Amino acid sequence: MNCNNNTLTVIDGCQVAPPPGSVPATTLPLTFFDIPWFCCLVPVQRIFFYEFHHPTNHFLQTALPSLKHSLSLTLQHFFPFAANLIVPPQPHLSHFRYLPGDSLPFTVAESTADFPLLTSDSPQDVRNWHPLVPTLPSPRVEPDGTRAFPLMAIQVTVLPNSGFTISLTFNHLAGDGKSLHHFIKFWASLCKARGETPLSLPSHERDKVKDPKGLKLLYLQELENHDSNMMEIASVAPHVFVNKVRSTFVLSREQVERLKKWVSLKYCANNDSGASPHISTFVVTCSLVWVCMIRSEESKGNSDDELCYVVFLADCRDSPEFSLPSTYFGNCLASCIVGMKRSVVVGENGIIEVAKTIERRVRDLKSDVLTRAETLMSDYGELWKPGKSVVVVAGSPKLTMYQTDFGWGKPKKTDAVHIDAGKMISLSDCRDKDGGIEVGLALDKSQMNNFNNILEEQLNITVCE
Template sequence: MAHVRDQESLKIIERCQVSPPPNSIPTTSIPISFLDIPWLYISPIQRIFFYEFPFPTQTFLQTLIPKLKHSLSITLQHFFPFASNLVYPPKPHFPYFLYQDGDSIPFTIAESTTNFDTSYLTPPNMSQICTHLFPRCLHLVPRRMEHVIYLSWRFSKNGDSTSHEASVPLPFHNSDIIQDPKGLRKLKMMENMWNSPTPSKEIAIVFTDMVRATFVLSPDQIERLKKWVIAKCSNSDHFKTLHISTFVVTSSLIWVCFVRSEEIIGYNVPNDDELYHLIFLADCRNHHEVSIPSTYFGNCLGYRTVTMKRSELVGNNAIVEAVRAIKCQVRDVLSDPFKGLDTMTPEHKGRVVSGHGVVIAGSPKLGVYETNFGWGKPKKSEVVHIDSSKSIAFSDCRDNEGGVEVGLTLGRIQMNNFTAIMKKYLSDITNLNH
């Protein structure tokens, strides 16, 4: 599906700020932990939600918008760091979040005449919470929002803070729970940041021939893929003792198709010894060596980079080789969840992503299509920044429990090539399983 960027079809109705209820939160500062530092200079995931709303615009503006604003205000009372400011004091002091009464987040209401059934609108600036009205469709755009705040916003949509508190566990904000007693990791990582050149402001460039597509892998296709990989590795004791997850096989298939799709007429294909990188994130709060409450409201992510030669990713055994490499890094997270975080600098990010690197954004486990504000499941959800960040978006499926939605943006010719390659892989795997 191609992006539509017709600014004339977008009419801004209102711009405002939403704060927690007045005097509901004292002035509060929260020091960052060493787990927050790598994400200070990395663009946030920007996800949009489309909802069916088959009522007149005036009904939406007069009835629904006031409730949304009020419930968002109540939600921010508990998730006030979203409305706070990130303060960078002079070296050698560490950054911290500071909330003061009246701090707020922007909220924009706009109306569009874009036909949702054939296209959707993606404004170039996604730095704020937006509500876009489409014909029969409601569109929500978050700013650095995690899944949990949507759950809270959903439960408090009627402005009932009591039902909200009873339905959703309240967040835990004390970053001292992160174990770094001497502050050595924080100091080392901040030194890396202080000594790095100031990263230039990222500018999203979307070429005119770029198209966006969503591919859905059904539970049956994923299961067949797992069985096919296991059969290919039947002589390997390594695979006999390891569980091959949906994430591993899906990532392997998509990565191989992505790399192979570069082999198109007129494309400058690298040589076989060129290194390719796949970056994925891992939630580490449940790790046995990390005592962090499930309600902790802060970063608790590790990351891993899978590196392979191009020859391995385009060979006859490419998917199996990718499974081996990705599975090895997944297993490594279990043994040392925070390995490599202290080397994650702006230069590192630039080297990987500007080269042959791709990032997995999102996860099927986040339950994107469970984000119900009272209008049913979202009709569609999209990750915006994959247009310009060399990312591939993973999420759960709207109508196919256990399946995976994969979103990516490529040039039109490469997208056609990608589609044909993946279709051939899935067809071959299905035939072999019969």
């Protein structure tokens, strides 16, 4: 389960930039969708594993040149990832700045780790993946005190005669999951086709982001109350990862449909209004996993009246309030915080009650994606205080991560690495089961065992009842 004793050797460290002269000096303003991510100190990390049954030299001679060249061409259109976040002294506003010659760090390494273990769904030490993931460079301080923060780093690691990984670390201020996966798929398509890609170009028209509630000014004012060093990327203490394992749970289409039917029947049986709820795959998956996570926690004197929270995000590019193109590059996410008493979540009808609440909040977002947006910054400030029980949902099956083919087939595995830094779950499409869903988790060993047993028991209930 642990491959920490394996060695990683850095073969090359370089910078990859857009083709010379392809991108002029450009500045992009932050929108109100971006600003709350100033409070996110842990960078987003995504890893892709690909099978490649050849020695390292063969990879370096055949695959690597295509990966680097197509990345350069991709950055011509997705230049913010090669740019910097500029944080000048107040009262000047932060913004993104690209200057000709800007680039992102690109590391090439070789690892002796066990590829089948790394790509297994079974529990493994969370530290197994850490050497394969790059770190963001430290910010540069300019003479006037302005800080320039790099936004992305990429690492390609060869596991000889087995496979290779492509891993990306980036600052969430640069964009959301949809922007990231547009970039990755564009890069993959160029690499595979060795030329043009059928994918659409990103849209950088930030002036089209409407702000009917004046949220940008409100959020900027609230940011002034935070520590001036809040943008420094936090390093997670090593002891956080001791005895922690990650695992992937796969729910097939049949299991999801059975769960949806079970929840709908229970919901309607206890609902006198006769309303017909829309119990989606997202609703039942989040409800099932959150309930199993809370139930799997070791008893530590938690109060039944204690509030437990689950946080999820929704893409709102196509919402009537904005009507942005699907290719809009940046953040365009509505946040939703659901709080429920622990006694309700772990109760006999916990999944049903949770599903009711999440479904209701999803409906609220559909009618007004900016509902409660005015208090978002203060709500997050309260949420991250010590002692709070908070689970964050990352990713989405709609991002079709397993459709990222650089020319060597679909990934053997892909997941969000940063979920091991806190209480998070990752959701994605399935590699081998059409219509299924993959759930990534990182928990203490004992809790992971409990979770596995509780999940299996709960899924059996939906079959028997």
